[in-house]
Amino acid sequence: xxxxxxxxxxxxxxxxxxxxxxxxxxxKTRAAKRFARFGEGTVLLFPTTALMGEQRIEIGAHTHIxxxxxxxxxxxxxxxxxxPPILTIGDRCLLGKGIGIVAHERIEIGDxxxxxxxxxxxxxxxxxxDLVEPIxxxxxxxxPVTIGEGSxxxxxxxxxxxxxxxxxxxxxxGAVVRGEFPDxxxxxxxPARLVRRHDGERWVRVPRxxx
Numbered sequence: 119x120x121x122x123x124x125x126x127x128x129x130x131x132x133x134x135x136x137x138x139x140x141x142x143x144x145x146k147t148r149a150a151k152r153f154a155r156f157g158e159g160t161v162l163l164f165p166t167t168a169l170m171g172e173q174r175i176e177i178g179a180h181t182h183i184x185x186x187x188x189x190x191x192x193x194x195x196x197x198x199x200x201x202p203p204i205l206t207i208g209d210r211c212l213l214g215k216g217i218g219i220v221a222h223e224r225i226e227i228g229d230x231x232x233x234x235x236x237x238x239x240x241x242x243x244x245x246x247x248d249l250v251e252p253i254x255x256x257x258x259x260x261x262p263v264t265i266g267e268g269s270x271x272x273x274x275x276x277x278x279x280x281x282x283x284x285x286x287x288x289x290x291x292g293a294v295v296r297g298e299f300p301d302x303x304x305x306x307x308x309p310a311r312l313v314r315r316h317d318g319e320r321w322v323r324v325p326r327x328x329x
Contacts, residue, residue, distance in 0.1 A: 138164050138185075151178060154203045162187060167216070170194065174201055174221075178209035178229065188218040213237070221280065223260035228267030234291060239263060239277040266301065288314075 122130075143149045143156070150156035152172040157179030169316070172192030176184075189297070191204050205221040208229035216236040219225060223241050230235030241263045245256040261280035269283055272291035283289070284290060284301035293310040304314035304321075312324045 134300055141165065157181060157209065162189075166217075171196075171198075174204050176203045176206045176270045178207060178211070180209060180212040181207060181213070183211075183213045184215035184217065184235070186216040187213065188220070190220045194224060207231075209236075214273070222258075224262035225265075226263070227265045228269070228285070230268045231271070232269075233271040234273030234275070236273060237271050237275050237277070239265070242280050 132320045143162040143164075143166075145158050145160055147157050153175050154173055154175040155178070157177055159180040160177050160182070162177075162183045166188070167186045168188045170188060170189075172189070174191040175189055183189075189205065190321070191277075192199070204223060205219060205225050207219075207227045208231065210230050211227060212232045214235040214237060217233060218236075218238045218240075219227075220240040220242065222239075225239060225241050235278065242258050242260050244253050244258050246253045248256055259279070263277060264282045265277070265281065266283050266285035266287055268285055269287040269289070271289045272293065274292045275289045276294045277283075278296040279287075280297070281295050282298040283295070283305075284299055284303060285301060286302050288304040289295055289310065290304070290306035290313075292308070293306050294308045295305055295310040297310075299305060299312060300315065302316035303312055305311065306313045311326070314321050315324055316322075
């Protein structure tokens, strides 16, 4: 393979940097106006993977969302319809590359939430009760999701329908989370469980439940 001359590589890099800079969505741009709210100082980096139903998405101020993000509300056949916001992202959040957030009922992400790359959050699951119909076309179930303010979700974490995370919660990389958890908690594992909590004075380990 022939080496690319340095000046060509430099031109390519400059062109890409300019594309990212001008292709990213920022407050007051035409793309930002499609959202229910797109706060001052917020940026959604180019390129995105998929944006659907932006008119039902609220994003606070000074939030940074990495490239390859998927932000989706509703189904493809209903995403164009008006309605109250069902996906809310707070102020000063930092959401990593490749994040996927798919909302059908309600997902609320508090202020100052940070995530690693390729985190997935959804409030919908498909049923699997019918043994004949493909799972993908069976009736779905929805349950709202809340991520408490100041929380951290590690790389590749998955947040499933019905999850409620308290404030300042840590979710370990690769954890699969479902359920309700208190403030100041550390969750890890598949399925995730509470491994540490703050008792008001210090962090303490939480023993594994006996089988």
